[in-house]
Amino acid sequence: GENVEQHPSTLSVQEGDSAVIKCTYSDSASNYFPWYKQELGKGPQLIIDIRSNVGEKKDQRIAVTLNKTAKHFSLHITETQPEDSAVYFCAADTGFQKLVFGTGTRLLVSP
Amino acid sequence: EAQVTQNPRYLITVTGKKLTVTCSQNMNHEYMSWYRQDPGLGLRQIYYSMNVEVTDKGDVPEGYKVSRKEKRNFPLILESPSPNQTSLYFCASSFERGLQYFGPGTRLTVT
Numbered sequence: 001g002e003n004v005e006q007h008p009s010t011l012s013v014q015e016g017d018s019a020v021i022k023c024t025y026s027d028s029a030s031n032y033f034p035w036y037k038q039e040l041g042k043g044p045q046l047i048i049d050i051r052s053n054v055g056e057k058k059d060q061r062i063a064v065t066l067n068k069t070a071k072h073f074s075l076h077i078t079e080t081q082p083e084d085s086a087v088y089f090c091a092a093d094t095g096f097q098k099l100v101f102g103t104g105t106r107l108l109v110s111p
Numbered sequence: 112e113a114q115v116t117q118n119p120r121y122l123i124t125v126t127g128k129k130l131t132v133t134c135s136q137n138m139n140h141e142y143m144s145w146y147r148q149d150p151g152l153g154l155r156q157i158y159y160s161m162n163v164e165v166t167d168k169g170d171v172p173e174g175y176k177v178s179r180k181e182k183r184n185f186p187l188i189l190e191s192p193s194p195n196q197t198s199l200y201f202c203a204s205s206f207e208r209g210l211q212y213f214g215p216g217t218r219l220t221v222t
Contacts, residue, residue, distance in 0.1 A: 001170070006153075034210070043115075043201050043213030044154070089153060098169070099144075099211065101153040 002027040002094040006102025014110055019080050021105045023090035024072040032093035033073045035064060038104075039086045047088075048075070080109045113138045115214035117202050123220045124192055132187045132217050134202030140212075142205045143185040144169070145177065147198040148216075154201065160185055192221040 003026040013019050025033075031052035036044035050057045050064045050073065057064050061080075066073040077084055090102040115136045124130055136143065144159040146169075156169030160179040174196055176188040185204075189196060197220050203211040 004153075036213075041216075043203075043215050045213070046210060049210070098159070099154075099156060100170070101155070103151060103153040 002030060002092055002098075002100040004090060004092050004100050004102045006090050006105060008105060009103065010106045010108070012108045012110065013080050015080060015082060017080055019077045019084070019107055019109075021075045021088055021090070021107070022072060023074070023092075023102050024070075025092040025100075026071065027092070027094050028068075028071065030092040030094050033064070033066060034091050034093070034099070035075050036089045036091065036101075037086045038089065044089060077107075080107075082109050082111055085109045113212070115202055115204050115212050117200075117214040117217050119217060120215065121218050123222065125222055126193055127191050130189050130192060130219075132189075132200060132202075132219070134185045134187065134214060135183050136185075136202075136204040136212070137183065138204060138206070138212065139182065140204035140206045141182070142211075143179070144203045144205075144211065145175070145185070145187045146201045146203065147171065148201060149198050157187070157200075192219075194221050197221050 006023045034049035037047045038044045048064050050066050061078045063076040088105045091099045118133045141162050145157040146154040148154045155171045158177040160166045200217045202214040205211040
């Protein structure tokens with residue numbers, strides 16, 4: 001089955017810096033890759049997603065890139081702010097409703 | 112307000128005492144899922160449902176049951192809870208592939 005690896009497990013940056021979180025997947029049949037942000041005490045919230053027919057997608061300060069050949073995708077956050085501090089999860093959709101998640105990255109943005 | 116609700120939010124129980132965690136969504140979504148979240152393991156899918164009376168196993172279904180008698184409700188049943196089912200549980204619903212809305216979570220402790 002699908003296996004999703006996520007790195008790093010923790011990431012500390014200064015406010016205004018960029019943050020990059022990377023994920024790799026194993027199943028070449030996966031074709032949908034969402035990213036979720038989880039704040040303390042809350043459920044995960046979708047922040048951006050990308051489908052396999054697209055190489056890059058941007059939404060304001062957040063962007064996601066996908067390299068199907070290498071089977072990896074990344075989340076890029078520019079001009080980080082303290083409110084970006086949270087746990088971020090990548091996921092791969094191996095089939096309808098079958099999401100496999102990475103183990104999460106704890107991002108800390110220091111003022 | 113569009114939302115997924117779960118009850119209870121916190122539960123402490125003893126080994127072997129049957130329990131049910133309820134999940135309800137008000138968005139008329141066909142698709143619903145249950146996940147458990149454990150430190151270092153990310154979120155793992157327990158069961159999912161593609162419509163009323165249609166359910167299927169996720170990656171970690173052992174020890175759990177679900178039912179989908181109504182479109183809005185998707186309860187998770189632990190017939191005989193054990194300590195290894197101590198975890199944080201999330202219900203999610205969606206209307207299309209991958210775009211899942213998560214509930215606030217239920218923290219379960221089995222002693």
